[in-house]
Amino acid sequence: MTSSSALVDVQGLVKHFPGERAFFGLGRPRAVVRAVDDVSFAITSGQTLGLVGESGCGKSTVGRTILRLIEPDAGRVLMDGLNLLTLGGRELRALRRRMQIVFQDPYGSLNPRLTVRQTLAEPLAIHHLATGADAGRRIAALLEEVGLDPGFARSYAHELSGGQRQRVGIARALSVEPQFLVLDEPVSALDVSVQAQVLNLLADLQQRRRLTYLFIAHDLAVVKYIADDVAVMYLGKIVERAPAPRLYAAPRHPYTTSLLSAVPVPDPTAQRPRIVLTGDVPSPAHPPAGCPFHPRCPHPKKDARCHTEPPALREVAPGQLAACHYAEEPL
């Protein structure tokens, strides 16, 4: 993955949330939450990077800081060589049209007072793309493209099922003809039969429109179906990054291995080694010293070095990066 072919290149992204003062703002300030701590990756044009991790690992914050829905503290986000984080005004708006987001919750992300038509007309008007009858035609075409009858244009969000709402959310993102989509858990609120429909739709759209995706998810099985490359996050850091077939077949970080082994497989005859991690994910306000994973790490070689020296994310096999002192001896 060379950065020359990359549409989106994220370098050293940092977002620390200041600790709020306890007791209605009168107490002592709490520790800083390192939600995103030096995250770098590039996504090749037309490809999908899957960003996976458990609750609180910072994956959604990465998606939002890239689009500057949350302002990052440091780092660069290059799109076609332009640094999104230093742009302002008209330039930023022009770049933003090329990058859109689809949210997890199709119930919370659509305005209940707007019809589908109004929801889709808004971005068209903001970016001066179409109005009036022209907008109407484009909206009908968009709805058809996401597999909805154009008659849905007159519906309100509450009249739609979860899967239909998520299709409207995708149509809204597509309305401004973006090149890059951040998909933040786009199918995790959906039932499994509907989830399959929406995943297939996303794959079709990507091919037809040559879209580039950042697919944020907690479900490694879902990511396996859609991603070309996968990055695994733990406590604000990427701990492993590799082409998808490599990551699933030969993970090098013990967290990736454990995560994969914990995913239930719908096959009662499956004989898989199961690693059950002990304990909970530590608070990102108080990450452990050394390797952030060391308190839960099942690796037999774990030693004093893991407690004190944070492992760097380094190439451990061609195209595969892992942040583990013992990545050469995977679990």
Next chain:
Amino acid sequence: MTEPLLRVRDLKTYFVTEHGSGTARAVDGVSFDLYPGETLGLVGESGCGKTVTSLSVLRLIPEPPGHIRPGSFIEFAGRNLLTLAPRELRAIRGNQIAMIFQEPMTSLNPVFTVGDQIAEAAIVHQRLSRRAARARAIEMLKLVGIPDPAQRVDHYPHQMSGGMRQRVMIAMALVCHPKVLIADEPTTALDVTIQAQILELLERLQAELGMAVMLITHDLGVVAGSADRVVVMYAGQVVEQAPTPDLFARPLHPYTVGLLASVPRLDAPSRARARLHGIPGQVPAASDWPGGCRFHPRCPYAWDRCREEEPPLLDASTGEPGSHTVRCWLLTEPQRRTGRPGS
């Protein structure tokens, strides 16, 4: 086979819909057995009636708008739970049949310590003294794998993580050593590494305490790993039930087949942008189930008979008669399955 512990027959739980205009037949003629010591998986998507079924067993359906229809029958230890007096029911609920819910954040009371909440059932049902109940609560916290149980017993739910709270919920449910545990999506709100911990815990406790578990879930992976038998629900009915190995090796209802094909699988060969075979359309509304077979509008094999006549549960067992049943006319005309779907 031994006698079932819990026998559900023709359970119908209906709700008056929001505008009072119709009836939602959320659970519409469900029958199944739960045997001592087994884990029965109750599987289906949103709105299939799996949660309403489990709430009906404990008579936790709010009335109105809901009601369990006359003719429904839920037998536990030789008695019909649906006709018990409230006092008799209370002696069973939380004592011999206990339940854990999906959402450990909202199912615990924020103003009581976890110790008080675990002890409550022991005080009510087993007439333990406060001191003995507290000792029991500490013992239960230890049993469910919470470190420092003697300190944790005085903590409030907000001081605990999601996984810890689910352990507390399990401790609460098991404090009276119930014969039946109903677990409604016990791991759905949890991260996958924590889910693995909780499933392992439930497995261990079931073996230690010898209880039967009714596991309600939408996750076929969880069922494959935990259940002995599976009941698949669709549109308020049981559409297929079978021993777990049989169901996964030989799914027969087109809905079961479609559901299995919809699941992204970690054990599938790695192919980016491989297509999943979803089920077209969506689950119909409970106030308006389709006539004939309720799955026919989404079924690739449906023919005239499916549109006109509702299929009964037909026996498809290869082993013990009645062990694998399927609500589908294809069983009477298996040659239709080999034809091209939809033609």
